[in-house]
Amino acid sequence: MQKRRWIVTEAAVWVVxxxxxxxxxxxxxxxxxxxxxxxxxxIFHQEGCRYFNCSTCKAVFSNRQSAVDSGYRPCRxxxx
Numbered sequence: 001m002q003k004r005r006w007i008v009t010e011a012a013v014w015v016v017x018x019x020x021x022x023x024x025x026x027x028x029x030x031x032x033x034x035x036x037x038x039x040x041x042x043i044f045h046q047e048g049c050r051y052f053n054c055s056t057c058k059a060v061f062s063n064r065q066s067a068v069d070s071g072y073r074p075c076r077x078x079x080x
C-alpha cells in the first residue's frame with residue numbers, strides 16, 4: 001500500500017511541475033511576462049514562482065528592468 005501511495009504522490013508532483021512549466025512557456029510565447037513586486041520586502045517574482053501571488057505583492061511590472069529601476073531585487077527562488 002505504501003508503494004502505491006508513493007507512485008500517486010510522485011505523479012502528482014510531476015503534473016504540477018508540468019503545469020507550471022507550460023504556464024511559463026505560454027507567457028513567454030505571448031510576450032506577456034508579468035512580474036509582481038512585494039511592496040514590503042522590495043523583491044519581485046516571475047509567474048510560476050511560489051511567491052508570485054503573495055498578499056503583499058501589489059506592485060506589477062511589465063519587464064524585469066522596470067522592477068530593478070524601481071528599487072526591487074530579483075527573487076532568489078525563481079531568479080527572474
